[in-house]
Amino acid sequence: MPKDGGIGASTKRREDVRFLTGNGRYTDDINLRGQAHAYFLRSQVAHGKINGIDTAAAEAMDGVIRVFTAKDFEGVGGMPCGWQITDKHGQPMQEPKHPILAEGKVRHVGDPVAVVIAETLEQARDAAEAIELDIEDLPAVVDMKAALAEGAPKVHDDLTSNLCYDWGFVEENKAAVEDAFAKAAHVTTLELVNQRLVANPMEPRVAVGDYDPWNDNSTLYTTSQNPHVIRLLMGAFVLGIPEHKLRVVAPDVGGGFGTKIFHYAEEAFCTFAARQLKRPVKWTSSRSEAFISDAHGRDHVTKIQLALDDANNFTAIRTETYANMGAYLSTFAPSVPTWLHGTLMAGNYRTPLIYVNVKAVFTNTVPVDAYRGAGRPEATFQLERVIDKAARELGVDPVELRRQNFIKADQFPYATPVAVEYDTGNYDATMDKMLEISDYAGFAARAEESKKRGKLRGFGIAHYIEACGIAPSNLVGQLGARAGLYESATVRVNATGSISIYTGSHSHGQGHETTFAQVVAEMIGIDAGQVEINHGDTANTPMGMGTYGSRSLAVGGSALVKATNKVINKAKKIAAHLLEASEADIELADGKFTVAGTDKSVDWAGVTLAAYVPHNYPLESMEPGLEETAFYDPSNFTYPSGAYGCEVEVDPETGEVEILAFTAADDFGNVVNPMIVEGQVHGGIAQGIGQALLERCVYDEDGQLVSGSYMDYAMPRADDLPNYTVDHSCVTPCTHNPLGVKGCGEAGAIGSPPAVINAVIDALQRGGHSHVTHIDMPASPSRVWAAMNAQ
Amino acid sequence: MYNFDFVKPASVEDAVAALGGDEAQPLSGGMTLLPSMKQRLNAPATLVSLTGIDALKGVCRDGDMLVIGAATPHAVVARDAAADYPALAELAGQIGDPMVRNRGTIGGSLANNDPSACYPSAALASGATIVTDKREIAADDFFQGMFATALDEGEIITSVRFPIPQKAAYAKFAQPASRFALTGAFVAQYANGVRVAITGASENGVFRWSEAEAALSSNFSADALAGLAASADQMIGDLHGTPEYRAHLVGVMTRRAVAAAH
Numbered sequence A: 001m002p003k004d005g006g007i008g009a010s011t012k013r014r015e016d017v018r019f020l021t022g023n024g025r026y027t028d029d030i031n032l033r034g035q036a037h038a039y040f041l042r043s044q045v046a047h048g049k050i051n052g053i054d055t056a057a058a059e060a061m062d063g064v065i066r067v068f069t070a071k072d073f074e075g076v077g078g079m080p081c082g083w084q085i086t087d088k089h090g091q092p093m094q095e096p097k098h099p100i101l102a103e104g105k106v107r108h109v110g111d112p113v114a115v116v117i118a119e120t121l122e123q124a125r126d127a128a129e130a131i132e133l134d135i136e137d138l139p140a141v142v143d144m145k146a147a148l149a150e151g152a153p154k155v156h157d158d159l160t161s162n163l164c165y166d167w168g169f170v171e172e173n174k175a176a177v178e179d180a181f182a183k184a185a186h187v188t189t190l191e192l193v194n195q196r197l198v199a200n201p202m203e204p205r206v207a208v209g210d211y212d213p214w215n216d217n218s219t220l221y222t223t224s225q226n227p228h229v230i231r232l233l234m235g236a237f238v239l240g241i242p243e244h245k246l247r248v249v250a251p252d253v254g255g256g257f258g259t260k261i262f263h264y265a266e267e268a269f270c271t272f273a274a275r276q277l278k279r280p281v282k283w284t285s286s287r288s289e290a291f292i293s294d295a296h297g298r299d300h301v302t303k304i305q306l307a308l309d310d311a312n313n314f315t316a317i318r319t320e321t322y323a324n325m326g327a328y329l330s331t332f333a334p335s336v337p338t339w340l341h342g343t344l345m346a347g348n349y350r351t352p353l354i355y356v357n358v359k360a361v362f363t364n365t366v367p368v369d370a371y372r373g374a375g376r377p378e379a380t381f382q383l384e385r386v387i388d389k390a391a392r393e394l395g396v397d398p399v400e401l402r403r404q405n406f407i408k409a410d411q412f413p414y415a416t417p418v419a420v421e422y423d424t425g426n427y428d429a430t431m432d433k434m435l436e437i438s439d440y441a442g443f444a445a446r447a448e449e450s451k452k453r454g455k456l457r458g459f460g461i462a463h464y465i466e467a468c469g470i471a472p473s474n475l476v477g478q479l480g481a482r483a484g485l486y487e488s489a490t491v492r493v494n495a496t497g498s499i500s501i502y503t504g505s506h507s508h509g510q511g512h513e514t515t516f517a518q519v520v521a522e523m524i525g526i527d528a529g530q531v532e533i534n535h536g537d538t539a540n541t542p543m544g545m546g547t548y549g550s551r552s553l554a555v556g557g558s559a560l561v562k563a564t565n566k567v568i569n570k571a572k573k574i575a576a577h578l579l580e581a582s583e584a585d586i587e588l589a590d591g592k593f594t595v596a597g598t599d600k601s602v603d604w605a606g607v608t609l610a611a612y613v614p615h616n617y618p619l620e621s622m623e624p625g626l627e628e629t630a631f632y633d634p635s636n637f638t639y640p641s642g643a644y645g646c647e648v649e650v651d652p653e654t655g656e657v658e659i660l661a662f663t664a665a666d667d668f669g670n671v672v673n674p675m676i677v678e679g680q681v682h683g684g685i686a687q688g689i690g691q692a693l694l695e696r697c698v699y700d701e702d703g704q705l706v707s708g709s710y711m712d713y714a715m716p717r718a719d720d721l722p723n724y725t726v727d728h729s730c731v732t733p734c735t736h737n738p739l740g741v742k743g744c745g746e747a748g749a750i751g752s753p754p755a756v757i758n759a760v761i762d763a764l765q766r767g768g769h770s771h772v773t774h775i776d777m778p779a780s781p782s783r784v785w786a787a788m789n790a791q
Numbered sequence B: 001m002y003n004f005d006f007v008k009p010a011s012v013e014d015a016v017a018a019l020g021g022d023e024a025q026p027l028s029g030g031m032t033l034l035p036s037m038k039q040r041l042n043a044p045a046t047l048v049s050l051t052g053i054d055a056l057k058g059v060c061r062d063g064d065m066l067v068i069g070a071a072t073p074h075a076v077v078a079r080d081a082a083a084d085y086p087a088l089a090e091l092a093g094q095i096g097d098p099m100v101r102n103r104g105t106i107g108g109s110l111a112n113n114d115p116s117a118c119y120p121s122a123a124l125a126s127g128a129t130i131v132t133d134k135r136e137i138a139a140d141d142f143f144q145g146m147f148a149t150a151l152d153e154g155e156i157i158t159s160v161r162f163p164i165p166q167k168a169a170y171a172k173f174a175q176p177a178s179r180f181a182l183t184g185a186f187v188a189q190y191a192n193g194v195r196v197a198i199t200g201a202s203e204n205g206v207f208r209w210s211e212a213e214a215a216l217s218s219n220f221s222a223d224a225l226a227g228l229a230a231s232a233d234q235m236i237g238d239l240h241g242t243p244e245y246r247a248h249l250v251g252v253m254t255r256r257a258v259a260a261a262h
């Protein structure tokens, strides 16, 4: 098989032809006959009591079909939460109801209060202005610590407080951790904020509900990363529609970054309203609406402490984090600051004792949930920042301090004190690689040169670990997940040998249509052009869990390999029959079945044709046809890791940070398509740099969103970013999945924020600002300048 | 957006007549007005487009003046003012993105007087004259605080007359999100003295930094500004910078503009 199509080839993305020519088919491109338009009237206040909603005037307006409010949803379930956390006392988290439309109270700016359905969107919007809302302002809670204070206004009156849970991990280790701190030769403490972000995928969310009353079938077209999960959650928990009467389609999706995992009220609403009105109902989010209705990301406030012995070995870590849940629990929100964060606190290091405490808090803000990396960037940022700070306090080289504490290549598999077992890794190798390609050795000379130009140059290092490929279903079940986390694939071989794949993974920019085809093409030895990947439609793909957490290739790809192997096994049997040989002697190579040691062969298409035109076929012992389905449930997470190096220049007059070079040396295990992997890393680093230097979601104390548009929310632009050097030549294959792959989608967003901030601090320290030991993200010019000038 | 009527007159007279109608508003490049209408923050009954009036377009030299028609897009100024008033052309070339520069106009920018906009600083530092359909207004009288100008209801800017300086430059520190000026300094040297206008920084909109003008009028060099600091009083404080930071940037950007003046 030539390497221009199989595993390891940088095959160009076949989907890009339609994307780059503007011919993608996104949800908003779907317009159904007789479609009506929904406009959501949203709360403009962060917290208020709904005394009345008068819709009479609106209902009388031109084109208005119906106005919905919470009373139309009596008997309909609330938005479900997919993960239950058990707190440090063994009690379940506080789980408030999340209605589709606000009931009794509004709890954040953007909370939907009423929906107008009209013939046109403009009519719906006009009518929404005629709705008379009588909302009595209540004091809002925005700051997490204030929300937990005695007597703070409660976001949910029926809960005991604004505390969702107080989680301790590993609770049994707490005393030993305290003891280690008492005995430590040195303790480094760092308080930091991992700021709230808005994901901002290029395509805003869209939902189109459709209903066929003659068959009682509902269809939802939606911008989702996991249509089956939406079908399950919405069907079973919200609307009571069984799966066979509900189809969810997520067609081309223009970026998700986590925020399109969750089940949103607008999806349930459009499906519900279509049934009520017996006509299609469409909603398309505006960009402004996205800022106040898409789940936000991050928003942790943390104190981390690192204990070291007198030989600079890490002896213990303890952290105390406040994690903002926002006003309601978004689908997977409780898992992010806990299992996706606490389990990564060992990083790449041998720290024997770790205790993580997380208090999740309700506030009058938009719900917060997973965003690219989800918990792991928060863990990595704390750890890599505190290690850098410790190195400075101890006067040791930050590279050496890391190396000294690394889990060494011969120590795998390695069980950390935070409940995970890393299967493979070689952290010294990635560190070496990064230092080599970034010419770390030449940094001092470059810093001198910057100094001559009046600039402060700094080099920042971060080494990350990530747990991807979520996850063994039985394990996450024990941890509180209310879903399984396997993946599925159907391999349908057509009579003439071409292959239609149906995968439960969902591509929203990752390039599955290309890479998944490469895998199957390689296994069979046919041209990748013979393989078509279908995804995103519950009507034709088996139950799947979707794409997030860098799981597609590691989990979905493994299911695909499993199903393809089943196909190959059957095809070998058919070939054995055709070649009148024993099955054990049949070999498959380059798309041809050969009897070992002979020149007798039959090609792939000969076998597939025989399967569907079974004239010469062992019908007594085997069914015709060639189609197999497999489900794959991983036995462990995968653990990508890597070393990131960032070189910056700070303008001491303005505090402006310029990134001069960014180097990533990742270990993703085996790589199917290097170009796509590099693209994923590029995008991840762009988002990480966005977080480190630019992005910041800000509420004022009344709960108004200050950064509610691109006028104030700074997204990274091309000219904010350097040319990256990315390398993935350090390979320790994953030991427990068939492709030996680990996942690359989030790495860039995880490793880059601490590398950037470490570089900024390094630059300031070298420039004589020795009092600056930390700057919270984003390290905007004003913050850097203020830090330099604070004494 | 609410419904509105749209007229596109070919002369200033017709435009002024149309603007006499109820809730009529001039539309130039639409880069500011249309987004606010889409957000339903603005609801004129009639939009009177100015971009069909040839007399409002173009850049031309008139003795020691550069005259720019009010409906001239930024991209045209960036190109056509380059020979006569390079600092002004460079300012225009840094506004927004190509789409904004090809639609947005100088008249719209000055009439809007956004406290973070770039053009007001050039007009004020150049001592420009804002010419309207009924009078001429000195830049010193035109800008009256955030989003406020001397324009009367229905009065339209027809052109702007810029005295051409010996040397000038605009130094802009971009707000990271919008890339409008977080603080921008326009410095212009004339035979009778130096004028310095600061945008983006003050709660009162664009202003002249008189201490810097005095220092630079006697010695036009960045060194002349040493030790001179703008007061943080009445500076804008927002999530992109404190009043102190903006006051600091006033000094930095003014020095940079002086150093770059040509």
Ligand SMILES: Cc1cc2nc3c(=O)[nH]c(=O)nc-3n(C[C@H](O)[C@H](O)[C@H](O)COP(=O)(O)OP(=O)(O)OC[C@H]3O[C@@H](n4cnc5c(N)ncnc54)[C@H](O)[C@@H]3O)c2cc1C
Binding pocket: B025, B026, B027, B028, B029, B030, B031, B032, B033, B034, B050, B070, B071, B094, B095, B096, B097, B100, B103, B104, B105, B106, B107, B108, B109, B111, B112, B114, B116, B117, B118, B119, B151, B155, B156, B157, B158, B178, B179, B180, B181
């Ligand atoms: C993405 C983006 C980035 C931008 N970046 C910058 C930047 O970096 N720096 C900067 O300075 N600006 C920036 N702008 C603003 C841009 O320069 C606008 O074009 C300008 O503010 C308004 O000009 P306009 O021709 O589009 O006016 P319009 O939007 O048509 O009108 C603006 C206002 O002026 C009135 N008006 C228009 N023409 C006249 C006239 N001749 N007489 C009287 N009143 C009139 C209108 O009625 C309206 O109230 C940006 C805009 C956008 C959308």
